[in-house]
Amino acid sequence: MKMTFRWYGDSDPVKIEYIKQIPGMKGVVSAIYDVPAGEVWPLDKLLNLKAKIESAGLEFSVVESIPVHEDIKLGRPNRDLLIDNYCQSVRNMGEAGIPVLCYNFMPVFDWTRSNLARDYGDGSNSLSYDHEELSKFDLTTDFLELPGWASSYTQDQLNSLLEEYKAIDEERLWENLRYFLERVVPVAEESGVRMAIHPDDPPWSIFGLPRIITNSEALRRLISLVDSPSNGVTFCIGSLGPDENHNLIESIKFLGKKDRINFVHMRNVKRTGGKSFYESAHLSDEGSLDFYEIVKALDDAGFQGPVRPDHGRMIWGETGRPGYGLYDRALGSTYINGLCEAVAKAKK
Numbered sequence: 576m577k578m579t580f581r582w583y584g585d586s587d588p589v590k591i592e593y594i595k596q597i598p599g600m601k602g603v604v605s606a607i608y609d610v611p612a613g614e615v616w617p618l619d620k621l622l623n624l625k626a627k628i629e630s631a632g633l634e635f636s637v638v639e640s641i642p643v644h645e646d647i648k649l650g651r652p653n654r655d656l657l658i659d660n661y662c663q664s665v666r667n668m669g670e671a672g673i674p675v676l677c678y679n680f681m682p683v684f685d686w687t688r689s690n691l692a693r694d695y696g697d698g699s700n701s702l703s704y705d706h707e708e709l710s711k712f713d714l715t716t717d718f719l720e721l722p723g724w725a726s727s728y729t730q731d732q733l734n735s736l737l738e739e740y741k742a743i744d745e746e747r748l749w750e751n752l753r754y755f756l757e758r759v760v761p762v763a764e765e766s767g768v769r770m771a772i773h774p775d776d777p778p779w780s781i782f783g784l785p786r787i788i789t790n791s792e793a794l795r796r797l798i799s800l801v802d803s804p805s806n807g808v809t810f811c812i813g814s815l816g817p818d819e820n821h822n823l824i825e826s827i828k829f830l831g832k833k834d835r836i837n838f839v840h841m842r843n844v845k846r847t848g849g850k851s852f853y854e855s856a857h858l859s860d861e862g863s864l865d866f867y868e869i870v871k872a873l874d875d876a877g878f879q880g881p882v883r884p885d886h887g888r889m890i891w892g893e894t895g896r897p898g899y900g901l902y903d904r905a906l907g908s909t910y911i912n913g914l915c916e917a918v919a920k921a922k923k
């Protein structure tokens with residue numbers, strides 16, 4: 576596995592020099608943030624970002640994410656133009672030599688939490704999700720109160736989007752995903768880019784919106800839509816892990832055998848009953864997921880691609896983007912590297 580770290584570019588409070596100082600750090604996961612959704616990501620912007628990352632002694636390993644415009648998910652008539660633009664962005668990625676594209680197909684919201692700073696009990700904090708608490712929330716009037724999303728839409732824009740999604744059930748969303756992948760995956764393959772869909776987070780429907788990339792069956796269905804190594808998965812254990820019925824090890828075996836794990840996110844979650852959880856420290860003992868077993872399964876599957884520590888807690892008084900502080904993610908990557916070393920040496 577190749578250890579990587581998400582970096583939000585020059586506006587990120589975490590400096591790229593600090594990322595390089597983390598032991599074993601090889602690459603950066605980043606994106607272009609000033610191109611409106613649906614437009615082409617220009618080659619020169621990708622090359623500039625790549626040059627900045629490389630001058631810090633790291634490689635540009637993954638683009639996370641090129642947003643998929645809502646009109647593509649809704650299957651509106653202008654999707655063909657938007658998909659053409661998406662294909663051109665993928666070609667530009669290939670031209671710039673960036674090999675992996677993480678994206679998602681979640682309607683309206685991607686990750687959703689009920690609390691962005693739950694007290695961890697020791698002066699640190701982390702993100703948490705309580706399904707009941709979220710269900711009490713009336714999106715059509717109180718959207719601006721939803722943690723983490725207030726600046727994305729006005730209340731009116733959100734309401735008309737929610738109205739349009741009433742016509743989209745899960746099967747329609749699958750059909751729209753297929754339509755998208757049938758056009759983009761061949762371009763990705765030609766361009767030397769591996770696509771890696773991010774699972775829905777949390778892995779179930781919220782606010783009545785359809786969500787489809789949720790469990791083992793869904794991952795199997797996804798890779799069967801277009802049969803290509805360029806149609807793969809970001810195996811995000813923290814997104815899939817809240818579902819206690821999902822056997823992550825079995826999914827790693829299945830997807831690994833087919834060479835469809837193109838990127839891995841590692842974050843631990845502690846399930847707290849029902850559809851609720853909080854994001855814990857990475858250490859297996861702190862959460863509900865066994866990191867040793869997961870690293871071992873990835874190694875057994877021959878996975879050699881990029882992995883990154885996902886959200887961390889806010890510790891040591893750090894403030895910043897929820898989940899994306901430097902300190903706890905650095906601890907997470909060091910822990911994962913330790914597990915990789917142990918698993919590799921145990922085989923000898």
Ligand SMILES: [Mn+2]
Pocket residue numbers: 773811813814840885
């Ligand atoms: Mn993730």
